[in-house]
Amino acid sequence: MENRAEVLVDLGAIRENVKYLMARSGKPALAVVKADGYGHGLLPVASSALSAGASWLGVALLEEAQALRQGGISAPIIAWLTPVTDDFASAIVEEIDIAIPSLAHLEAITSAARSTGKCARVHLEVDTGMSRGGALSEWSELVRRAKDYQDLGSIKVIGVWSHFARADESGHEFNKKQLDNFNNALLTAKDAGISPEIIHLSNSAAAINDSNAHFDLLRLGIAIYGLSPDFLFMGSSEKLNLKPAMSIRAKIHLVKDVPAGSQVGYGGSAMTKVDTKLGVIAMGYADGIPRSANSDAGVLVGNKRAPIIGRVSMDQFVVDLGRDSSAKAGDWAYIIGSNPSDSYTSASSYTADSWASASATINYEIVTRIAARVKRIYHG
Ligand SMILES: *Cc1c(COP(=O)(O)O)cnc(C)c1O
Helix, strand or coil, rough: CCCCCCEEHHHHHHHHHHHHHHHHHHHCCCECCCHHHHHHCHHHHHHHHHHCCCEEEECCCHHHHHHHHHHCCCCEEECCCCCCCCCCCHHCCCEEEEEEEHHHHHHHHHHHHHHHCCCEEEEEECCCCCCCCECCHHHHHHHHHHHHHHHHEEEEEEEEEECCCCCCCCCCHHHHHHHEEEEHHHHHHCCCCCCCCCCECCHHHHHHHHHHHCCEEEEECHHHHHHCCHHHHHHCCCHHHHHCEEEEEEECCCCEECCCCEEHHHHHHHCCCCCCEEEEECCCHHHHCCCCCCCCCCEEEEEEEEEEECCCCCEEEECCCCCCCCCCCEEEEEEEEECCCCCCCCCHHCCHHHHHCCCCCHHHHHHHCCCCEEEEEECC
């Protein structure tokens, strides 16, 4: 039996992207593998990135870090979205580095450290203008207390870090403002007697756009998957010399001839203009195909694009194959990318970027939203 739908992940592409980004910047890399490796698979991506030379891994959740440890990964890992109610004691025992964005986190983590009798490895997070993670007004108090707890042996400040809001907008003055704020926060930390081993600020966009923000380590997410941090501001994967790692394909469930004037799908939101052949594709919004996708998205079947017609349903969507299509039930339809054994040019394939613009979202959401019920297949 063949799968109904598959995410095909080219691990060789991930390794190439990691190597390329490290060579380009000359800096060590932390591979960001949160959200199941941006939908590509946590452990396979983590192993590939490490084998290509990344020295750190980063995740949002503690569970993600623990899954990496359970998968046998011993490289340093940071988890940066850990509510104060998390099980920090386990994290400390498993040598998972924890981000500290507030005094409340510092207290919770130091008390967990005391309970285990071990020293917690932490990264103090400063808010430099995004107003999301990190300490803002608490920063000077946070570094002072962190120094006290470090002296008592309950924590070790491994890193100081922050995050950009607009790094994709190269040259935007807000980036300079965040960088200035970060440098000031580093001085405050230094004055308090904190000297971190590693200072880190750049995501993929800043790693590509702004070498002044590189510091000691780049936190590379979307770019290691071969996708552009922002198609509009920074251009396509191809322009950035990145190789997209994810293709998605699904079976054509049905092929049928329909006359001109047929309404298609729920709400009859689309109508065939001419006699045509429709294909029913065996993936829907429960699989992560955006219901908001318009007819700028579709599938590649044979050597031809077949645009979406009508609304995406839960488990399926309909494409207009065109009257002359030779597609048949059971064929693969490529939602992203193309069959490597066919002679398609990448220009005719649909991409995470084309799906994003057809759905008023970003490529990050397209790849991370593909549901667990779609099997991941690895090659490369
Ligand atoms: C997700 C994330 C990154 C990676 O961002 P990309 O834009 O995917 O490179 C880096 N740092 C933090 C804190 C993140 O949450």
